[in-house]
Amino acid sequence: MISKKTKYAIHALLYLAKKYESGELSLISQISEKENIPKKFLETILLDLKNAGILGSKKGKGGGYYLLKKPSEVNLAEIIRLFDGAIALVSCATYKYYEPCKECPDEAVCGIRDVFIDVRNETVKQLKQSTLANILERERILKEELHSKS
Numbered sequence: 001m002i003s004k005k006t007k008y009a010i011h012a013l014l015y016l017a018k019k020y021e022s023g024e025l026s027l028i029s030q031i032s033e034k035e036n037i038p039k040k041f042l043e044t045i046l047l048d049l050k051n052a053g054i055l056g057s058k059k060g061k062g063g064g065y066y067l068l069k070k071p072s073e074v075n076l077a078e079i080i081r082l083f084d085g086a087i088a089l090v091s092c093a094t095y096k097y098y099e100p101c102k103e104c105p106d107e108a109v110c111g112i113r114d115v116f117i118d119v120r121n122e123t124v125k126q127l128k129q130s131t132l133a134n135i136l137e138r139e140r141i142l143k144e145e146l147h148s149k150s
Contacts, residue, residue, distance in 0.1 A: 006083040009045045011035040013079065016055070017071035017132040025064030045083075052082050071132035077124055087127065088120040095120070 012031050019026060028046065032039040046065055049055040056068045067074070080087055081096065091099035092107055093116035104110050 002080060003084050005041070005045060006080055008035070008037045008041060009049060009079055009083055010076065012037060012042060012045060013049070013054070013067070013074060013132055014135060016065060016067050017074075017136055020067050020071050023066070025058055025062065025066050027064045031065070048082065054078075067132075071136065072134075074132045075128045076130045076135075077127035080127060087124055088116060090116045093117045093120050095124070 012035060015031050015035050016026055028039060028042055031037065031046075032042050037045075046055060046057075050057055050065075054067070054069060054074055055065050057063065057065050077087065086094040086097035088094040088097075090101065090113070091097065092101045092104065092110075092113050100107060101110075101113070104113065107113050
C-alpha cells in the first residue's frame with residue numbers, strides 16, 4: 001500500500017498537471033484546499049518534488065508551484081520511489097533497494113524470489129506507463145462513460 005504522503009503527492013501533481021498547458025502557477029493554499037491535503041504536510045511534499053526536479057516554484061506576487069516536466073513525462077513509479085522507496089514487496093526482489101533475505105540459502109534458485117521479481121516487473125511496467133497525462137485522460141474517459149449512462 002502506498003503511503004499517505006505518496007497519495008497526496010499524486011493528487012497535488014495531478015492538480016498541477018491540469019494547469020500545465022495554461023502555465024498557471026498554484027499556491028500551496030489553493031492545492032491544499034482543492035485536494036484536501038493538510039497545508040503543512042503539502043509544503044514538505046512540494047519541496048521534495050521540487051528538490052527531485054519535478055516541480056518549479058516562483059516566489060512573490062503571482063508566484064506559486066508548477067510542473068517542470070510535461071505531464072506525460074512524470075510517472076507513478078518515479079513518485080512512489082521518491083516517497084516510499086522500493087516498489088517490490090520483498091527486499092531481495094527490489095531493483096534499487098536490494099537486500100538479501102536472511103532466511104534464503106540460495107536466492108539464485110528461490111522460487112519465492114522469482115515470483116516476486118515477476119510481480120515487481122509487471123507492477124513497475126504499469127506504474128511507468130501511468131503518467132500524469134495518462135491518469136488525466138483516464139479520468140476524462142471515466143467521466144464521459146458516467147455521463148453517457150445517466
